[in-house]
Each structure stands twice: as structure tokens, then as C-alpha cells.
Amino acid sequence: MRTTIHEVARAAGVSIATVSRALNGTGRIAKATRSRVLRAAQDLGYQPNDLARSLLAKSTQTIAVIVPDITNPFFPELIKGIEQVACARGHLVLLSDSADDQIRLWQDLAALRRKQVDGIIFAGARLSPDRIAAVTAGLPVVTVDRETQLATASVVQSDHRAGARLATEHLISLGHHRIAHLAGPDGLTVTAARLAGYRQALAAAGIPEEDDLVVPGGFLEEDGFRAARELLARGTGCTAVFAANDLSAIGALAAVEEAGLRVPADISVIGFDDIHLAGYIRPRLSTVRQDVVRLGARAAEVLIDHLLAEGPSRLVQETIAVDLVVRESTGPAPRMVRIPAPPTAVTPEGGAARA
């Protein structure tokens, strides 16, 4: 049994009210009483029980973070940023890695509410705005990478569109005309924003879009691998690829090599994110850097500001700038386009594949 305020009160010979005041430094209290109480608390190893405290205060100093897949390197960085400011501002973080599983998400969300979290950071969610609203009803919410007309949520996100434009313009400036895009997962605003930026850049350069050059993909290595293989099999003669993110770019790199082509001599590849590994793999990956830790930090700051504000606070819509990082995976467009022999492309497992 843990020591309670009653034990401390008895040991110090005062009432529990006095102990509470001494410990919290609230209200007038005699110096002597105060130190007597402090001593007693110390001696007994007393630790206040936040459950009781929170029950009164109607605040738990806890925020929930919901992510779809903590295994994707984007989210740990985001969480790092969130944790940093949460800790600094006296909050704890309750984590749910469930957003990609509707059942579990629902379950976790309910549990989180019952636990009386003060607010929620929703990252990379595939939930529709109204469902989010329904579930979080009343709780302050900050979404990351999820533009939404949600009347109750602030949004913090990187400037995906500008980043995609940057990446595409970089390829154009290297002389590429036939530039492919391996898109992100369906139904995410990030996916749409990056596609839009890609299109914008093409349009601005007067390069006509070709449907064949946009391939559905995803955020994992295997998504990029598959998408790139599909792209190569189409025989579009593209000389550059803008991948949905770094992981898919790395998958694309593997597919290109599989096809017997070289990066960047035959095909340039650029990603998005600038994960830590991007500078270590060969060829070093050109990419668009987003400051994910800062993104998380800002999300937490915005949320905690909401919590501190009396009444309904003004919602925030914040966009964070991104940078182009040029490394080795992008280079000048080749004079002559080498076309791989698609029918018998080798799979990574060593077998033969047919598109």
C-alpha cells in the first residue's frame, strides 16, 4: 500500500488539508509547519496520487498521440518532437499505434477518452473528418498532415505541395522531361498534396502530363519497388522518378538496379522526408527534407496552448517549410534513353517476373 496524505498528516501532526497546502505551496502556511510536513512526506517517501488530483482538477496533464504505423520512420521522429515539448510542459504521452486498424482505433479512442486525456494529436489518420469529430467530441485535437475542415481541430503540417514542386523542378532543371511519380497511399491528403505539387511543376515548365507516368504506390519500400517495376515495365522511357517518400524511393532504387539500369546515369530518383539513412545509402538519396521533430514539437505546443486557453481557442493552421536536399541519386538527363527488357526482369528473390 502506498503512503497517502493521511499518513503524512498523522506523522506531521496536522490535518490533511495542511499537508496538501504545504506540498502544493498554496495558501498561507507557517514556515515551521511547512517544513515539518515536508520532512514527514520525505521520510515516508510520499508521492501524491494523480488520479485523485485529476478527478478534482478535471485535467490529467496527459495527451494522446495516435499514429497509423510507428514502424514508419516518420512517426518516431514526430513522437520525439511531441515528447520533448510535452515533457517540458509537464504532460505525459499516451500512445496508440492503431490508426490503420479501424476496430482497434475505435477501441483505443474510447479507452483514451475514459482515461480523460486532455487532448489528442492525430497523425497520418485515414479517418474522415466527421468521424474524427464524432469520436473526439469536445476534446481539443491537433492533426498532423491532415488538412480537414474539422471545426474542432488545428492542423500542423509540412508544405508537401511546395516540396513536391521543389523535387520536380529539380529534376526538370537537370534536363528531365519524362518524369514519373510514384504516388503515396490512397486517400491521404499528403498523397494528394504531393501529386498536386508534381503537376504544378510540370505545368509551370510546359511539360504535358502523362497518365502513364503516375503510378499508385505507397509509403513502404515494397510499395516503391513494385511501383517502379510496374513503371519500368510500361516502357514509358522515363528518365526520372519522384517517389512518394524516402522508403519508397529506396524501393524504387532497388527496382531500377534490378532492371539493369544505373542511378543516376540512366534514371534519377528523388524521395521525400530525408530520413536519417538517406545520406548513408548508396547512391546517397536526393530528397526533400521535412523537419519532422519540429513538426511534432509544434503540434504539441499548439495542443497544449489550446488546453491552457480558457474557453474555445482560435484554431491554428500551420505549415512548415521544407528544403530540397541534392545528393547523388539525381543527375543530368541521359542523352540516350536506355530501355530495360521488361518481359524477363529479375525479381529481388532471383526468379523471373512477367509484368
Place this chain on the structure above:
Amino acid sequence: MRTTIHEVARAAGVSIATVSRALNGTGRIAKATRSRVLRAAQDLGYQPNDLARSLLAKSTQTIAVIVPDITNPFFPELIKGIEQVACARGHLVLLSDSADDQIRLWQDLAALRRKQVDGIIFAGARLSPDRIAAVTAGLPVVTVDRETQLATASVVQSDHRAGARLATEHLISLGHHRIAHLAGPDGLTVTAARLAGYRQALAAAGIPEEDDLVVPGGFLEEDGFRAARELLARGTGCTAVFAANDLSAIGALAAVEEAGLRVPADISVIGFDDIHLAGYIRPRLSTVRQDVVRLGARAAEVLIDHLLAEGPSRLVQETIAVDLVVRESTGPAPRMVRIPAPPTAVTPEGGAARA
């Protein structure tokens, strides 16, 4: 203001005790009353407040997970496993990414206790057993990758020593004699265990150890990069490198390439972990696979079992097997050893470096 049990009681025309029983399905209750209460709760959107519940129950159904750096791909996988079973068994996860910062760790640990978490999973901690004991006093603890004589903690971990032996034996079987080891961070039992396995394999093969071939490193790409560069500069003529983990192996790969050597033709490199990317980078990384998600799942299971057990439960000491994964970064020892010109090795930034 959220609806409380009182509102529901009034709406259903019963006492709060009855509401409680109806909602929890405990005790005898008339069918009609029960459904009347359920309706009312439904209509009012009633959600019980777990703070009050936990105050009585002396259990919050919440476990804390403490990691040193969530950005290291090992930990997200671990957390994924933990989350899966925690969720399945009705527990929530409170996360603290503070173990590498003593101040914050201390602070978080205190906050976690006040929040009345039911137990703690301590992963990759650099804290001494007695300090852990002091802080967690009384709480069930499971440590991951941290053998400790801690009388109060169970341990779940991969078989690092066996894995290191596997990796080293693999290199030996390829004809390598001069095998280097880029060690992990100082003071971690994982580091010691992997070093021990490496030594065991050498000894078993009758290969004498050389101090020059063991280089202090770490778990990050830059650690592996630096360590490998240092190793190359020593001119030891080694033909194979067993790196502390995959990230450091990838750093080593970069350093080897920097020095103008080829992998595996000139030098073989093997890592530890089998992160998802290992099969996608070029050359594909040979490594030792540990099932980190399972590790996390087991840690959570063991902890929750402790929570459910009446009284002090028997501590568990569980070791999970690992596998050798051979890909492309390891190959036969070269006939002739190529030695790089150390004095002017090129840095990744393009400048000249001196060791």
C-alpha cells in the same frame, strides 16, 4: 461538462449504484431495469470516468514504456509488439522517450508513478539496477535487453551472444581470419553480449583475438562510419567486419566505399537486427535477425501476467532465438588483401581527413 453516472441515474429513474451494476454487468439486476439504464446511458452518450474507477480499483490498466531513443528503428518495432498485446489485453501505453537523459528520465519516472501506472517496461536503459529498483520501487518491471540482478524485474531479450557467434562463424566459414568488430555503446549489456559472442566464435575457431580489431562504436550510422574509418586507418588488413547493429553496419558500408574498397569483394560487412531496410539497400545487408515485435509482445505479456498474478509472482528470464540472414554484403575472403591509403581518406563531405 461530461455526463456522469448521476445524470444517467436520474434519466433512468434509479440510483447510481444500479447504474453502475447495469453498466458493469455485476450483481443481480432486473432485465427491464438493466435495459432502461443502458438506453439512458446510450442516449446521454455516457462514458465512465476511469479516474474514479481506478482510484477504487487501485489499477489503471496502463503500462509505461521507457526507451532511450525512439528514433532508433529497434524501438518502434518493440513498441509495436508491446502495443499489440497491451491493446488486446485492455491496457494503454504511456510512453517516455527519456532514458538517455537522466534528468528527464527521473522526472518522467516520478510523473509515471504519480499517474499510478501498473507496471513498467524498461528498454535499453543505461540505468544501474539499484537505481532502477529505487525508482520503480514496488512496481512490476520488465526490462528488455538488460540483464540485471534486479530482484524485482523480469527480463526479456534476444540471444545476443548466440547471434554474434552466428555472425562471426559465418564470416569464418567464408574464410575470413582477420575479423573486426565495431562495438556498441559503452555500458550496455547488449554491447557486452555481442562482443562476447564474437570472441567465443573466434576462440572456437582457434583464431587469436587482436585488440586492434575491436573498435568502440555505437548504434548509429555515424558511429559505424567513424569506427570503420578508424579501423581502416589502423591498417589492420582485416577482411571482414561484424558491426554492432544494422545502422552501424550501414555507416561502415559507407566508410568502406569511401576508402575505395568494395563490399564484399574486398571487405565483408555484417550487421545485427535485420531492420526492414536491410534487404533494400545495396549491397543487401547480411545480418542477424531478431524478432523485435515478438520481443515487445513477450515483454508486455510477461508484465501483464505479473499484474494479474496475486502477490509477488515468479520472475521470468526469457531469451528469444535469433537467425542468421545471409545476403550480399558478406562473401568469401579475398586472396589478396587490398589496403587503402589511410592518410588521405576522403570524408563523406568531400574533404580530406587525417586519422
Place this chain on the structure above:
DNA sequence: CTGAAAGCGCTTACAG
């Protein structure tokens, strides 16, 4: 400056 009392939102013996 300090204590007795009420109350946060629940659960659970104890009566009836």
C-alpha cells in the same frame, strides 16, 4: 495560519 467538511465520479459491501 489551520481544521472540518464537502465533493470529484465512481464501486461495493450492507441492508432491506
Place this chain on the structure above:
DNA sequence: CTGAAAGCGCTTACAG
């Protein structure tokens, strides 16, 4: 089967 009461561990007016 149901309700009144006590109590979980605190904080905070309200008196004094």
C-alpha cells in the same frame, strides 16, 4: 433486485 452510505486520495472554499 435495489438503494443509502461509505470510501478511494486528494483539493478547496468556509469557518475560526
